[in-house]
Amino acid sequence: MARRSRPRKKLDLTPREISIDSLAHDGRGVGRGEDGKVVFVDFALPGERVMYVPVMNRKSYLFGTTLEVLEPSEHRIEPKCPVFGQCGGCVLQHLETHMQIQYKQQALLENFKKIGNVQPESLLEPMVGAHWGYRRRARLGAKFVPKKGGMIVGFRERNSSYIQPTEQCEVLYPEVSALLPILRATLEQVSCNDKLPQVEISVADNATVMVLRHLEPLLQQDLEILTQFAKQHDVQLFLQPGNLKSVHPLYPAAPEALYYDFPAFDIRVEFLPTDFIQVNGSINEQLVVRAVELLDVQDSDRVLDLFCGVGNFTLPLARRAGQVIGVEGDQALVNRAHHNRELNKLENVDFHFGDLFKEDMTSESHGGWLDQTFDKILLDPPRSGAAEMIKRIPQLNPSKVVYVSCGPATLARDAGVMVNEHGYRMTQAGVIDMFPHTAHVESIAVFEK
Known part of the structure; x- marks a missing residue:
């Protein structure tokens, strides 16, 4: 006989007060209700006391939205956008921009500690740019x-x-x-x-x-x-x-x-309308300069750029290194990267297709680069991280790795493997404010033998 599902209790919409202790990874304020249950409240900030109404109830937590701010944070500001709160594009316009950076840095460090059991030896200065009109x-x-x-x-x-x-x-x-x-x-x-x-x-x-x-x-x-x-x-x-x-x-x-240009490297990158490019152009330019500096690329170095896309990092690296290999899992982007190599008249760089998420990836099917060793490696994976490639770091044998991340949880996971299993030191890490006024945490970390 099939079991009958227990009817869900009707949500109690009675407004109630709560003190907010911290921010969640999605920008919601976090506090505890009178019954001890964790409550995530839209548009509430740490240090505030707000009146909220529940919108969703779960066994161990509850979601709510702010009705009235009873005791505002000193860092609360008036949102600039007239549809803030309705539009899902931004969630932090009510928080001072310097505090947004501080929140993102704290989120990064908490992920390192809780997920990877690691901490950087030093923090990099946050990479910041224009807070408005930045999205291209x-x-x-x-x-x-x-x-x-x-x-x-x-x-x-x-x-x-x-x-x-x-x-x-x-x-x-x-x-x-x-x-x-x-x-x-x-x-x-x-x-x-x-x-x-x-x-x-x-x-x-x-x-x-x-x-x-x-x-x-x-x-x-x-x-x-x-x-x-x-x-x-x-x-x-x-x-x-x-x-x-x-x-x-x-x-x-x-x-x-x-196209977009990198004047510091005399590089032009061409792309198609549907190709992935970084949303924030000025931050991307800063980021490429910072990544090349952190890798400390020498003219004798062999460098591997994983998840290389159209050559955003690969081409500037080729201006500094002896040889660079870029690997990407989208053949169309690999083709565009080859085109950009020819456009910039670079002879010391090559690109290969490779499914970098595949556990049984073989060198024969990916151009032979897996059998080689490299002095330096740069990774810029999607939000899911680079678990399979991190496993292969010892055989690639780099002295230094720079990891650019758009997911603090997966960076922390991969950093834990680099430090606790592969014996690297995480010498530096810091946040990149690629998406001001959102809860997205972009970051960069440096690993050395």
Whole structure:
């Protein structure tokens, strides 16, 4: 006989008070209720006493949202964005920017201690830049909603799949933010405006590009409307009727190649509209300079760059090292990296395809680099980290490793292996403020034999 599930108790929506002790990894304030249960409260800061209402109850914790701040933190400020709290893009605009950095640094150190059982010998100065108008890349949702007045364009709402209508965005490049209401009005004129789910935006050093996803064929009149928008606002406009391979230019018909430069290395990196590039251009430029300095690259060094993408770190490294090998798991990005090598006339760098998450990866299938040793290694993995490659560090035998991370928990896990199993020292670590006003913690760590 099948067991009947116990009916869940109805959520008690009675407002209640709580004192906030700390911030969670997602930017929520954390406190304990009168019953001792941990409570995560949206838009509450450490040191505050707030009135909140529960929104979700679980066995060992509860989620709530702030109704009123009874005793504000001295570090609370007025959010700049008019839709802060509804839009899911930023969660920390109510906290002073220098305290955001301090919170992220604390989160990094706590992860090192709790997950990796390691601590850096010294802290690097936080890498910071502009707090507003920094974002050069974004994926915006679009939807035709008659009840909300027609076409809406924006980021997703906080804790929701719905789209928050956005007429301006304080963290996007100003020229992109200014286009949002015009873009919305343009998409509303398209015949299949209820079949336009997404617009992807990238800003290169030489152009602004948009990729419009459409689920139904566009009519000639639609193409004319979109072309007029692109011409008038100096935008490269691409269409995406299917998967990534279907992306093609609408205007101009033969667009100029997109690129960003590294003046310190005399390097130009070209990329396609759908390629991954770092969201924060000025921080990325700082980061590459810092990473090369921390690796202490000499002209006789052999350097391995893992998760190399289009060559963001690899190409600048090649200006300093004797030989550099970049490895990436996306063949399209490997092809682009080869192109960038030729563009910059570099003869001491090569790129290979390699599934860096594969446990049984063999040297024969990945160009032979796994059988080689290297003086220095740089890693820049996705949020899931580099567990399989960290296992192989001893056979690659570098004297120094620089690890750039977008996930403090996986960095801490991998750091624990480097220090406690492979015998490296974590000599330095610090945070990178790649995403101001969000809870994302980007960081960099240095390991030495």
